[in-house]
Amino acid sequence: MNNRRFARTVGWLALAGLVAAALLAWYVNRQPASPFAQEAAASSEPALISRGEYVARLSDCVACHSLPGKAPFAGGLEMATPLGAIHATNITPDQGTGIGAYSLADFDRAVRHGVAPGGRRLYPAMPYPSYAKLSDDDVRALYAFFMHGVQPAKQPNIPSDIPWPLNMRWPIALWNGLFAPTATYAAKPSQDALWNRGAYIVQGPGHCGSCHTPRGLAFNEKALDESGAPFLAGALLDGWYAPSLRQDPNTGLGRWSEPEIVQFLKSGRNQHAVVYGSMTEAFNNSTQFMADDDLAAIARYLKSLPGDPQRDGTPWHYVTAEARPDSPGAHTYATRCASCHGLDGKGQPEWMPPLAGATSALAKEDASAINITLNGSQRIVAAGVPDAYRMPAFREQLTDAQIAEVLSFVRSSWGNSGGAVDAKAVAKLRGHTDPASSSPIILHMR
Incomplete structure (x- = not known):
């Protein structure tokens, strides 16, 4: 028995x-449902293609899918992940190596759900958790642009460097079930049209949270909209610290007005800061091309996100620095940095940004300060004109100890409270980063 x-x-x-x-x-293995199952061909209507080009600008597709000197959207960019390196794919309408054979439903499932034809799961380095919020009209326009507004480029995709069995993609379906939304953006009736438009761009095509929202243990964004306190609260990614976009006065946008946010996104600079790091490419190819109304909408939405006083601490105010000629880093600052940023740390706005009160000098994360000192900044190109002022790389001129000393000086002067920098942290980033390219990715779509 x-x-x-x-x-x-x-x-x-x-x-x-x-x-x-x-x-x-x-x-x-299931294919996500698509509202475009009966629409196979892309419209060639010029107005729709033009709208799709603008959605591509909003979405900054070029940032990941293009390389300097290569065809736009032909892929190849290497991206580091905790599991290994992956490479962005060719999304030109080439039939063999790109997406030329995609139907509108195929395109929709890849963009909004991370599922390529045949059920192949895309790594969430592709920000489909954000693109899921794209409207049907914007997806249709984006498809028309990629099929009729982009030149085909025959460039095979580069396989990932992720070893087996970590490269098996079926677990991504489970990850999607836990962390990836599937619904398009729904307007909040309690907010006006400008706020809702800003929320749509920030959460959806702009995918701002991909850089500015901290990640969980599963590499998921801890929040995908304003309902979660971690949303846009700042995050470390690829050797840069993307600061808070909330109303934190020290590490966020608390001291910025709505017009100053618009100015920064439109021109790449304002009295508080100049774009650098990953934000340079976002500015060069995306934000400066946005309509003024959309920039105003983004600013309105961001100014509505409360800060976290407990995390951010006492609001910064300028403190006149005492003379410390013999302190570590003070001499290096005076001889290497003061000609641009001023002995008083106030810079020369709006061209040479201030270091007094800078987010990189107030945040506990020191990656951005180290990275830009080691590797300099990429060229800013506004309205087709390269910037004449550019942060130089000091990796060949200064030792790890000297960089740590001068950054410790900056992060403890003029009221700054970011804290000291360790030479070991400088050495680590030196080994994992390269000098900023003097040839930025600039996309001329058509």
Whole structure:
């Protein structure tokens, strides 16, 4: 009897296992529903293509899918992940190596759900958790642009460097079920049209949270909209610290007015800061091309996000620095930095940014301060004109200890409270980063 009971138990467990495996296989391999199942061909209407080009600007597709000197959208950019390197794919309408064979439904599932034709799951380095909020009209326009407004480029995709078994993609389906939304943006009736437009751009095509929202253990964004306090609260990514976009006065936008946010996104600079790091490419190819109304909408939405006084601390105010000629870093600052940023740390706005009160000098994360000192800044190109002023790289002129000393000086002067920098942290970033390219990616779409 006991043997028969044991056999029945094993049988039921085996059956349950088979059912579970079948359900898992169905879930992993299912194709997300698309509202475009009956629309195969892309419209060639000029107005729709033009709108799609603008959506591509809003979405900054070029930032990941293009390389300097290569065809626009032909892919190849290497991106580091915790599992290994992956490379952005060719999204030109080439039939063999790009997306030329995609139907509108295929395109929709890839962009908004991270599922390529045949059920292949895309790594969430592709910001489909944000693009899921794109409207149907914007997806249709984007497809028309990529099919009729982009030149095909025959460039094979580069395989990822992620080793087996970590490169198996079926677990991404489970990740999507936990962390990736599927609904388009729904306007908040309690807010006006300008706020809702800003929320749509920031959360959706702009995918601002991909850089500015901290990640969880599963590399998921901890929040995808204003309902979560971590949303846009600042995050470390790829050797840069993307600061808070909330109303934190020290590490965020608390001291910025709405017009100053618009000015920064439109011209790449204001009295508080100049774009650098990953934001340079976003400015060069995306934000400066946005309509003024959309920039105003973004500013309105960002100014509505409360800061966190407990995290951010006492609001910064300028403190006249005492003369410290013999302190570590003071001499280096006077000889290497003061000609641009001033002995008083106030810079020469709006061209040479102030270091007094700078987010990089107030944030506990020191990656951005180290990275830009080591590697300099990429060229800013506004309205087609390269910037004449550019932060130089000091990796060949200064040792790890000297960089740590001068940054410790900056982060403890003029009321700054970011804290000291360790030479070991400088050495680590020196080994994992390269000098900023003097040839930025500038996309001339058509």
